[in-house]
Amino acid sequence: MKRLLVLFNLFFLLIFGVTGCLEKGAVTSKATTPKNPEVILATTTSTVDSGLLDQLKPEFEQKTGYKLKIVAVGTGQALKMGEKGEADVLLTHAPQDEEVLVAKGYVIERQPVMHNDFIIVGPKNDPAGVKSAKDLNEALKRIYEKKALFISRGDDSGTDKKEKSLWKAAGLNPKGQSWYKEAGVGMGACLQLTSEKQGYSLTDRGTYLAYKGKIDLAIVREKDPGLINYYHVMIVNPKKFPKVNYEGAKKFAEFLLSPEVQKEIGEFKKNLYGQSLFIPDAK
Amino acid sequence: MEFIWEGIKESIRLILTGDPELYQILHLTLKVSLTATLFAAIVGLPIGAFLGRKKFWGQKVILGIFNAFLGLPPVVVGLWLTMFLWRSGPLGNLNLLYTPKAMILAQFCIALPEVIVFTAVAFSQISENFFRQVKALGANRSQQLYLLLKEVRLGLLAAVIAGFGAAISEVGASLMVGGNIYQETRVLTTSILLEVGRGNFGLAIGLSIILMLISFIVVGILTYWQRKGY
Known part of the structure; x- marks a missing residue:
């Protein structure tokens, strides 16, 4: 039994050791770490499935020192998470439902980001x-x-x-x-x-x-009026939910709407498909 | 069908080129599932041993409950844990949601019933004659325990293997409590789901082959020990 335990331990050490050595890809940001470094973004699957957010995430983290947790769910669930204060910032594409949340005061500072x-x-x-x-x-x-x-x-x-x-x-x-x-x-x-x-x-x-x-x-x-798909970013109201990381959420919204990132959104996978997947919308 | 061929090529390419993203996913997969299995073994082996050895009122009922939990769907575990771990939930202050720790917790819940039930079965199969014999041969208490453990070791390994198999293969709970976050909570099963959603079937099949390999290797090592009879 003792031998078994020793072997078990060795095995675990081996696994962790080996995989630990191989883990070179971990990205750690070098910017100063903010007080509350975690920002939870609830968003739609299309922004993640397309690969856009995977590309933007490390840039945001390196620029601001925040850690972005992207939770890709359906827009319905993402909005619900905003309504319950389970996320800090939302990026969704259901304008009518979003307006309801704004009117009820669950989210604030809603702004257009892009459309397709x-x-x-x-x-x-x-x-x-x-x-x-x-x-x-x-x-x-x-x-x-x-x-x-x-x-x-x-x-x-x-x-x-x-x-x-x-x-x-x-x-x-x-x-x-x-x-x-x-x-x-x-x-x-x-x-x-x-x-x-x-x-x-x-x-x-x-x-x-x-x-x-x-x-x-x-x-x-295609191209009928009424077929446009608008994406908006909005911050979950910290007055309603004190746990919301307003500063971090604000930083992310600003990041999305900054001219460089807007340009990057417009260029995203353009070469691959011969057309833009998302057209930037920030004013 | 061409996706399968593409997937086989993709898996070989990923392994040979040492794709850093793959290794990160692999590392997390093993870390989460092995840690969950380890904790499930630490908690489950004694409980299973107790339930298998001691005869007491309600023992059958408790075992029956754990038996029923063998069929616990991972999505159910995921959903309940999510509710508890939400900021507004009872464990919200721990800030565990969307972290590997939450995934370990979820897989622990899934592996635990497996470990308990298999352990209980292993212990309950030891006959009373075994103890009589051991005592007759003059073994003291610690020697008795040693011989007992030696007798059930194969069953205990089977319990651990079953727990690990349940942990590494689940996807629903990890997806819900982990959130499938790039470079943080993406494990092999959730990556496969994501790549299918993205239409990258070749990559998804490649990852599935790697998942099977990992599973076979770990279970293979455990089985090898079992056979050798340590």
């Missing part, structure tokens, strides 16, 4: 004739009337909220219809599902571009 656009994708032969519809409402009406398969995110994310508001604007309620499927998965998985089933779906352009080569879907609707 939503598109409707569908089978290449476009069986419902979405392409030729005169406007977005007409396009949705055709899907509705033809009972064409439509895959919804169904997860209360920013994209899901957008899609629901589009149906509402068209005066239609697809919920519960047999051709309207709520997937409950992330955007990428939803696109795959849509491709396998050859249905229609609403997606942000960034995710579509990332998946383009892997799915059999075409853009059937």
Whole structure:
């Protein structure tokens, strides 16, 4: 038994020792560490899935000395975290819901950061004739009337909220219809599902571009007014939640809106896709 | 299918080039899962031994509860822990949410029932005759304990292996309490989920192959000891 214990200890030492030596990549910031160095950012999956925040995080940390904890969840959950004071700063894309939080005083200093656009994708032969519809409402009406398969995110994310508001604007309620499927998965998985089933779906352009080569879907609707996807940054109100790290949150908002970072956002993956994934919006 | 081939190539490339990001993820994965397993063993082995050896009123019920916890879904553990660790939650002042410590705690909760149940089974299989024999041969108390532990060692290793397997393979709890934060709380399972979400299937399959390798290596080492009978 003793030998077993000794061996066990040796084994743990070995694992930690070896992996410890290999851990060269750890980034430690050299800027002066602030009093309360941790900033929790609750944001949408698209900003992380696209890789944008992974690129911005080390820059922010090196510049300011803060440690940024990025929690990528659906916009619905991110806003909820703001409402409960579980995050310090939010970067989300559901303007109407955000305005409600501002009005109720849960978040403050809300500012536009960037935008991109939503598109409707569908089978290449476009069986419902979405392409030729005169406007977005007409396009949705055709899907509705033809009972064409439509895959919804169904997860209360920013994209899901957008899609629901589009149906509402068209005066239609697809919920519960047999051709309207709520997937409950992330955007990428939803696109795959849509491709396998050859249905229609609403997606942000960034995710579509990332998946383009892997799915059999075409853009059937783009650039309609109403398809723009706005991202705003906002700080969780420290007066309501004393634990909120206001200084750190403020620093992050300023960082996002600074001219250099705005430029970086505009250039992000531009070479890869031949178009910007995000268009900077700061005034 | 071409993704699988791409994934195999990707995993070899990642290992051979010593990709720093991969090693960081690997290091955290092992650190979190092995620490969780270690704590689960420290707490679970004595409890399991007690439940397996001592006969007392309610013993079956307690064992039954732990048996039921074997099927505890990691997302449930994640959800409950998140509620407790929130700033507004009862343990909010510890500032544990979105740290590796929270992930260790979550995996500990998942591994613990495995360790307890497997240990209890190992101990309950020792027959009374064994003790009679040992006593008849004139062993003193510490010698008795030594012989008992020697007898159940294989079962105890199995318990630890089961605990480790449950810890390293879960994703739901780590994702929720860790937040899958780049360079901080990203482990192999949560990275795989993220890369699938990003559409990087090749990389995801590459990571999954590495996860399987790690799991096989650790379990392989433990099994080797088991066989050798230390």
